[in-house]
Structure formats: C-alpha cells, structure tokens
Amino acid sequence: MNEFDADTEFDRQVQTLLSKGYSTLADQSGLRFRELLEPLRKPVLERASTMTAPTEDRVPFVLVVTRALVPIEESVPLTTLAGKQKPGVIERYYKPGELDQFVALKSLSLPDEAVYVVFDVDRGEEFCGVVPLDAMAAVAARHRTGLTMEEGIALLTHFPASLAKNKCYSLSGTRLGEKDKRVPALWISKGAPKLGWCWEGNPHSWLGLASAGSRAGAVSAVTSP
Structure with missing residues (x-):
C-alpha cells in the first residue's frame, strides 16, 4: 500500500509558494495564483500510485x-537552507543581465506554460566528484x-534539505548557448x-548533477527522451 499522499503534498507546495510571496511577485491575488496551479493537480494525481x-x-x-512569472533574481532570495533563515544569493560572476541569456535547452521540450510540474527529481549526489559532462x-x-535553473530553485524552495554540505547540485538543463562551457x-x-x-x-567533490524523469503542464505532458 502506498502511504504517500500526493494530494496533501500538492497542497503543501502550493501553500509554500504562497507563504513565500510568489503570488505577489507574480502580480496576482492569492486566489488567482491558486487557480493557476490547480490544473497541475490532475497530472500529479494520475501518477500518485507510483510515487x-x-x-x-x-x-x-x-x-x-x-521566470515568465517570477524572475530568477527574485526567486533565489526566497530560498533558504533547512533550518536556516539566510536568503539565497546569486553568484556575482554572473554579469548584469546575463541570467536572462541562460535558458532551458530546447531538447527538453518543456511545457509551454508559466507553471508546470516536474516528476521524479533526483539531486544526483552520486555524481559528486564526476566531470559534469x-x-x-x-x-x-x-x-x-x-x-533547469527554475526547477532547481523549485526543488530547493519546496525541499530545503535537498541542498546540504557536500551534496549540492548542477542544473545542466539550463545553458548559455552551445559553445559556453558553464553549467x-x-x-x-x-x-x-x-x-x-x-x-x-x-569535477567537484561536493557537486553532483540533479535530474528529472518527466514533466507535465496543465495541458501537456513531456516525458523523458
């Protein structure tokens, strides 16, 4: 018997976003923001028995x-480590405006929606010490x-314990062009x-590579390649 309650977890994540002020940053009322997320419950519950x-x-x-709703510059400071209060920061080596140039790989074929759900997320600690390529x-x-960047930020937002000492993660779904070597x-x-x-x-001994099994929007589903 599956004791995990996906319905309750969905509600928890919605409330987490609201409590962190995502609706305000998206220039929406709390009710409208809930309505935006609610259609994602269906693809979640359709997979609940396997979770x-x-x-x-x-x-x-x-x-x-x-970032179509909440810019990365505004979502990162809403993250914290488990049991901590210091807000997340962005590395100063990102040049002004450069974050906008780091975009999701076209090969991911992400749902064309401002909000969506990513399934079976692994922070990839087994890849600590492995060359990212x-x-x-x-x-x-x-x-x-x-x-992607947004997916990594979401993982940390909903599950702060996912980011821990010597168990950090790369976000290889977002890159700056084919020739840029930064991950x-x-x-x-x-x-x-x-x-x-x-x-x-x-490679870095403390840095793995996070990955996902599939993604779905309210009106579309994207499985793994």
Whole structure:
C-alpha cells in the first residue's frame, strides 16, 4: 500500500509558494495564483500510485514557477537552507543581465506554460566528484534530463534539505548557448544557498548533477527522451 499522499503534498507546495510571496511577485491575488496551479493537480494525481514519500535526495514531484512569472533574481532570495533563515544569493560572476541569456535547452521540450510540474527529481549526489559532462551523459543514458535553473530553485524552495554540505547540485538543463562551457549550479556559501556556475569539464567533490524523469503542464505532458 502506498502511504504517500500526493494530494496533501500538492497542497503543501502550493501553500509554500504562497507563504513565500510568489503570488505577489507574480502580480496576482492569492486566489488567482491558486487557480493557476490547480490544473497541475490532475497530472500529479494520475501518477500518485507510483510515487513514494520524498527523501533528502529524491522527491516524487515539484511544482515549478518559471521566470515568465517570477524572475530568477527574485526567486533565489526566497530560498533558504533547512533550518536556516539566510536568503539565497546569486553568484556575482554572473554579469548584469546575463541570467536572462541562460535558458532551458530546447531538447527538453518543456511545457509551454508559466507553471508546470516536474516528476521524479533526483539531486544526483552520486555524481559528486564526476566531470559534469560525464554526469550529463550518464543521466541521458537513463532517459532522464538535467534540471533547469527554475526547477532547481523549485526543488530547493519546496525541499530545503535537498541542498546540504557536500551534496549540492548542477542544473545542466539550463545553458548559455552551445559553445559556453558553464553549467549553472546551486551550492552553499556562508550559510545560505547560492546560484552559481561551474565549468562543464571540472569535477567537484561536493557537486553532483540533479535530474528529472518527466514533466507535465496543465495541458501537456513531456516525458523523458
């Protein structure tokens, strides 16, 4: 018997977004914001029988609010580490305006909606110490895809314990063009989350690579490749 209650978890994540002020940042009333998210309940409940309770390293689903509604510069400061209060920060090595140029890979074919749900999210701690390019290849071989910036921020927002000392994660679903060698990542700096980037050929013992099994919007579903 599956003891995980996906319906209750859906409500918790909606409330988390509201309590952090996402509706205000999206210039919407709380009611309108709830109505925007509510259609995502259907694809979540359709998969509920296959879900297991979330752990620090793997969660069944995450509600994602894209930069179309809330800019990354505003969503990152809403993140915290588990049991901490210091707001997340953005690495200063991102040049002014450069975050807008880091976009989701077209190969992900993300739902064309301002909010959607990502399923079977793994922070990828097994890839700590692995060259990011090699980790990406391993993830692809499993018919999974790397998380985008917004998906990584959402994971941290709903599950703060997912980001821990020596268990941080790259977000390879977002890149700046085919020739740029930087891979966005979330790690810990001075007791707070930090959105930064690392080189795709440089391994770090504390940095894995997060991935997802599939995604769905209110009117569309995107499975793994």
